[in-house]
Amino acid sequence: MSDGERIAPAQLGLGDMDPEEFRSAAHRVADRVADYLGELERYRVLPDLEPGEIRALLPQAPPQSPEPLDDILDDYARIIEPNVTQWQHPGFMAYFTSMACGPGILGEWLAASLNSNVMFWKNAPASTELEERVVEWLRAMLGLPDAFDGMFTDTASVSSLLAIVAARHAVPGLEATDRGLGGRAGVARLRLYCSTEAHFSIEKAAVVSGIGRSGVRRVEVDEDYRMRPDRLTAAVAEDRAEGWLPFCVVGTLGTTSSTSIDPAAALAAICEREGLWLHLDAAYGGTAALVPEMRSLLAGWERADSIVVNPHKWMWTPFDASLLLFRRPEVFREVFSLVPEYVRASATDAAHNYNEYGIQMGRRFRALKIWMMIRYFGAEGMARRVREHVRLAGRFAAWIDEDPDWERLAPVPLSTICFRYRPRSLAGRSHEADVARLLDTWNQAILEAVNASGQIYLSGTRLRDRYAIRVALGNLRTEMTHLERCWELLRAASQALDSRA
């Protein structure tokens, strides 16, 4: 068959792909994806590539004429699928694992086909009301009170930015929304507090919102990497004395490095006393609240002004989906509902017009995939899976703790373990700085060796200036065998070091 014959008539016309051509292509894609999900482990989790290798396989110039659909799908299978880092792979234990579960993928497929843009009710009635319900469902599943309203955004970075802008708006007398922050004599500079372990998205939000990096005060943490309430209280007092205007505290429930959990109740008490907005970044850790017996870890979070929990992290929702909950929806609407005429005519107050609560006017129909996932697994089924990841993390932590050549570097409240190799043989060495340097080098080498295997993908971090290897669990396909394999690879890499030493 010549190329010309493989071009569908619709491609040469003025319209879209013909629905019957779509049907046959969609069935091909369905099989391709089912094969992919069933045989994930035939791929390296981290592909063996140098920058530029894929670019070289892709033409520099766009095609002028249509290409056969078969060629496009074949190129996908040949060039793209094997050469992404496999976020779906059970050996992906880097950063926070972030996988897309089956019912969630099907939800994305349906949402992409509808292309429903959830700007406001009239333009998306079923999508808006499903979002309302799914927010209510998640709120209940997390054990949070009905006083929280909420919505989905794309990422925790945006959720936290919205919360910080709302907090800024709520500062009495500042009128930041109308008047801005600049060039105003007699107006104090805003100060925001988070721990030294908080995610860098908080600093980005401060930069974007005109507060500036220097408007962020990083509060010290305790030995378990949790924000120290006494230091927060002292910092606020000191700043007030120096003429700053404290307005917001961002606590983290599950920090990115060590998954430490700031003491929410203590932060809430300080914020209530000082009149500060409490925003909680529970993007990862909030998922633990699906498990009733784990909620005590987050005790006090229900007193926050706003909370972000990301279903696309430890809740297996295809990227993207971030849940932003807030107590005072009117503050968000005051900032963000600059409603123009062409929208106003269609607005209704009986349902959420979600674009009025955030930056983005256009909003994806994210509730569908989450609705399908919750129904498919059931709330108890989701809790059971989270519990299993915590159990697996506990097992791995025990292996580390029981091996005298390895050292755990942080508590494991959730599903992530931070540790390093520190062989007994080093115990007698005297030069502490040398040892510290050596351990950093060794552990980086171990991480690289494990990642080079293609079977497991780990990331590193620094904890109290020590290089730490992280094992982050959360993929529904990760089983004890994968964890055992990870531990084997780590030990093999450490032994290879020893034999070289």
Place this chain on the structure above:
Amino acid sequence: MSDGERIAPAQLGLGDMDPEEFRSAAHRVADRVADYLGELERYRVLPDLEPGEIRALLPQAPPQSPEPLDDILDDYARIIEPNVTQWQHPGFMAYFTSMACGPGILGEWLAASLNSNVMFWKNAPASTELEERVVEWLRAMLGLPDAFDGMFTDTASVSSLLAIVAARHAVPGLEATDRGLGGRAGVARLRLYCSTEAHFSIEKAAVVSGIGRSGVRRVEVDEDYRMRPDRLTAAVAEDRAEGWLPFCVVGTLGTTSSTSIDPAAALAAICEREGLWLHLDAAYGGTAALVPEMRSLLAGWERADSIVVNPHKWMWTPFDASLLLFRRPEVFREVFSLVPEYVRASATDAAHNYNEYGIQMGRRFRALKIWMMIRYFGAEGMARRVREHVRLAGRFAAWIDEDPDWERLAPVPLSTICFRYRPRSLAGRSHEADVARLLDTWNQAILEAVNASGQIYLSGTRLRDRYAIRVALGNLRTEMTHLERCWELLRAASQALDSRA
């Protein structure tokens, strides 16, 4: 079969949906979507619903136990699919039409299955390099010079916010990124310029970035709703004299109300002379540049500092996908690359680490769907389709112009027509204010009547304080017959008014 028998074993376990269950469900979804796309017109484009009707069909509490997948998919078909506003429907001519083409939908399906998070190269090598190539392809297809770097974001609102924050960072001596805007004696207030017709996302960006609503100066437009360069020059001079700090001009190429196109070359000349950042919101209008003979409409846009064009608007890409192009990538990196340790170890300079150019750390794999669409239609095929929409819009405009009872209210440079019903019979009436009020009321009633038909969905706007009906074309399924039907419905609604009068 009992409910219990319809629950898959995997649902009761600890893992994901079984790949073979996924396969059969995926084939069902493929057929469902093919049916949907083939029979779109069996649905009302605007469903006949009151707020709350869908909520009432959805349980208040989440299910505790798994539900059969069949039930979930059946509920989707029964509750959701018919009750969204049908953005895919050929009769959707409201706002800007925004449809998802077949190859784009398939691209979303594959992207959802990979769940590739395009943060930085190591975590997404093929996805990063495909994004680089597709940005280059689109840049070439739009006739823009290689000096533009770029990336995909979710929406034009975010693209414009990033550009404005970058522009703020580029103000010499301001150090807004580090020091923030507030509480600084002797620092002038920032001023941003856009036309009275600019999208409200620009004002939102000013609010978010701490410039404030009052930091936005709305420049007057000419009779065709284009920003007046003379007024811009005067405004900048006046503001400088009053102690403001002008820093950015946002021109719009294709405004939301009337699709007017600001004079890019004149704005560029002013910005070059005055040392201002020129950002161009070409979210809708930029697509016209796919057609070589239409590029003169945008002449001068290649001199901008940053440009946003939305593939998810008039380029048939499933929502979301916004292309942000910029000349000085280093400015974006200086603002946004607050790179922490756990990312730094994996960074490379040989490829883009896209999270360093924007707010969001997590980024969807948007390049895939656009790549598949460009290859499926070919660059010439995309140009041919845009040309057809412009031709259809010209035909509709001619019908309005030729009918003495209807009046066009704005030029039609692109694919959107603004007009109103103004019957000859009103010509003799004396009270101008009464006539104006009457026309507003009548045209709103006409719009409502057309929308109530369920066959066509239009939106309205105000142009020079006159209510205008808008017909926006851009859906690949919209053909002359739909346009004729729209015109019939409009005239029938106007005649119904006449007979009541």
